[in-house]
Amino acid sequence: MTQYYMTVNSKRYRVTVHEDGTETYYPRLPKSVAESFERRKGEVLESGKCPELRTTTTFHKGRKTLLEQFNGDESMLRAFNKKYKKATGRSLGANDVYMSQLAEEEIDPNAVFTPSDGEEKVRKLIGKKIRKKQEEDATFIPLAEALVQDKMLQYRQAGDTSPADELRAMVIDKHGQKKPGV
Numbered sequence: 001m002t003q004y005y006m007t008v009n010s011k012r013y014r015v016t017v018h019e020d021g022t023e024t025y026y027p028r029l030p031k032s033v034a035e036s037f038e039r040r041k042g043e044v045l046e047s048g049k050c051p052e053l054r055t056t057t058t059f060h061k062g063r064k065t066l067l068e069q070f071n072g073d074e075s076m077l078r079a080f081n082k083k084y085k086k087a088t089g090r091s092l093g094a095n096d097v098y099m100s101q102l103a104e105e106e107i108d109p110n111a112v113f114t115p116s117d118g119e120e121k122v123r124k125l126i127g128k129k130i131r132k133k134q135e136e137d138a139t140f141i142p143l144a145e146a147l148v149q150d151k152m153l154q155y156r157q158a159g160d161t162s163p164a165d166e167l168r169a170m171v172i173d174k175h176g177q178k179k180p181g182v
Helices: 031-047 056-060 076-086 119-137 145-157 164-175
Strands: 003-007 011-017 022-024
Touching: 145 164
Parallel strands: none
Antiparallel strands: 003 011, 011 022
């Protein structure tokens, strides 16, 4: 009897292989996952090849070179490299990829991906852009007057003796929504 662990859909399973060749999973695999796993395992055994994995290499597979991205315009690429080198202190590599959709400005070093950068860097950049957009689009909702008065009363009962206008400003600053861009 041997044991090993495998992860399916971000959940870890302990697999026990018994002397008769049967496998048991702990916790039990959902039926749909077990059927899919058995089907794929059969395909791998039949073809003799493992399925392609999502690695950094496969992520960059098929992407154009920088020169191809600039439509063969070497002068434009040299100008881009010059600005990039000024911003980062290093030159572009031959296999680097520039994703202008992810750039915040004309020459954005964060939008240049080296062959060692993977999908995770792209996801982080997209998440950052989404959060920035959500913050820009967020509507400011002032704190309701009843809540301000209630909080002021709580501070007074706790012993705060500051003037009413100062206490009001402190309550709004501490408990209210921050204005975008502040």
